Amino acid sequence: MARVLLNIPRTARKGEVIAIRTLIQHVMETGYRPGADGEVLPRDIIRRFTASFEGEEVFAADLSPAIAANPFLSFTMVASTTGTLVLRWQGDKGFDQTETREIMVTG
Amino acid sequence: MTRLACILLLLPLCLSAAAEERRSGFQDMAPETQAMQQDDTANPGMLWVLEGETLWNAPAGPAGQPCAGCHGSAESAMRGVAARYPAWDEADAAPIDLAGRIQQCRAARQGAPPLPRESEELLALTAYVARQSRGLPITPPEDPRLDPARAEGRALYTERRGQLDLSCAQCHDENAGRRLAGSAIPQAHPTGYPLYRLEWQSLGSLQRRLRGCMTGVRAEPYAYGALEYVAIELYLAQRAAGMTLEAPAVRP
Numbered sequence: 001m002a003r004v005l006l007n008i009p010r011t012a013r014k015g016e017v018i019a020i021r022t023l024i025q026h027v028m029e030t031g032y033r034p035g036a037d038g039e040v041l042p043r044d045i046i047r048r049f050t051a052s053f054e055g056e057e058v059f060a061a062d063l064s065p066a067i068a069a070n071p072f073l074s075f076t077m078v079a080s081t082t083g084t085l086v087l088r089w090q091g092d093k094g095f096d097q098t099e100t101r102e103i104m105v106t107g
Numbered sequence: 108m109t110r111l112a113c114i115l116l117l118l119p120l121c122l123s124a125a126a127e128e129r130r131s132g133f134q135d136m137a138p139e140t141q142a143m144q145q146d147d148t149a150n151p152g153m154l155w156v157l158e159g160e161t162l163w164n165a166p167a168g169p170a171g172q173p174c175a176g177c178h179g180s181a182e183s184a185m186r187g188v189a190a191r192y193p194a195w196d197e198a199d200a201a202p203i204d205l206a207g208r209i210q211q212c213r214a215a216r217q218g219a220p221p222l223p224r225e226s227e228e229l230l231a232l233t234a235y236v237a238r239q240s241r242g243l244p245i246t247p248p249e250d251p252r253l254d255p256a257r258a259e260g261r262a263l264y265t266e267r268r269g270q271l272d273l274s275c276a277q278c279h280d281e282n283a284g285r286r287l288a289g290s291a292i293p294q295a296h297p298t299g300y301p302l303y304r305l306e307w308q309s310l311g312s313l314q315r316r317l318r319g320c321m322t323g324v325r326a327e328p329y330a331y332g333a334l335e336y337v338a339i340e341l342y343l344a345q346r347a348a349g350m351t352l353e354a355p356a357v358r359p
Contacts (some may be wrong), residue, residue, distance in 0.1 A: 003157050005148045005150075006148065007146075007149070019150060023151060023154070025154045028308075046277055063287060068308055070151045
């Protein structure tokens with residue numbers, strides 16, 4: 001399991017725009033660099049990030065080899081109802097990680 | 108008598124002026140990079156701190172003893188420890204830096220397999236311990252046994268080396284604040300190690316930074332853990348005495 005740092009508000013007012021900030025530990029090996037033995041290191045990157053709120057996709061991103069290690073992704077969404085936010089990172093070598101957070105919406 | 112009184116009155120002013128002139132590399136970074144360091148959910152160094160917290164509490168070695176088994180909670184037991192390193196090691200009768208102490212504790216007390224320098228685990232444990240001293244002033248120990256190594260560190264710092272025939276001091280003292288190509292030349296105050304360098308895309312130690320500078324002037328770098336590195340670390344900590352520890356810092 002890769003380490004993850006998440007900055008997600010636990011509560012929000014109805015209709016409020018909230019910022020979701022995510023940071024995940026990943027080498028993001030480009031597939032173009034030679035290793036110490038001169039052989040090109042195989043590509044190992046996160047290919048896709050998706051965020052779903054109550055089953056509905058609210059944000060998605062395709063990642064490419066030019067993105068730095070430990071990618072930081074941030075997006076905003078409108079808090080409409082109380083529910084579960086599911087964050088999923090998928091990548092090479094079978095990388096697949098899911099984090100879930102509850103967001104309580106008041107008013 | 109009045110002259111002496113004048114000198115005594117002026118002395119604190121001189122000292123405070125000298126203290127103000129010292130700058131952490133943090134102050135010369137872009138606002139975005141500063142914000143990244145100060146937000147614990149955006150600072151990638153915190154990934155290693157989280158890993159270090161797990162390792163601190165994980166049993167290691169034949170006795171299955173975790174670091175926490177002897178030291179207890181790192182929040183209280185390790186507060187201020189990183190600010191005092193490098194320190195004198197009674198066992199080896201030599202100076203030792205924080206990563207070296209963790210390696211030694213692991214080998215001698217836990218009997219666990221050694222953690223190589225710059226390994227993810229050693230960086231994580233060092234970052235976790237150093238994190239407990241964030242915000243505290245750097246306080247090098249006043250141990251006279253460290254003085255010869257400090258003097259050696261100073262000599263190494265001012266010694267010209269490599270095919271470019273440059274000493275550390277020629278960039279970091281004489282040309283600090285200016286630019287080398289696009290990069291700012293900092294004053295060589297190790298306030299945030301181990302730190303996350305955007306160029307490395309990873310956490311790294313002060314020894315890795317020193318190694319980078321040595322290969323930069325095309326000098327032969329010392330092996331990781333060499334006493335020469337610890338001597339330079341000691342001298343740099345002395346220069347930075349009283350400055351605030353930022354570990355794990357972020358640098359460009």
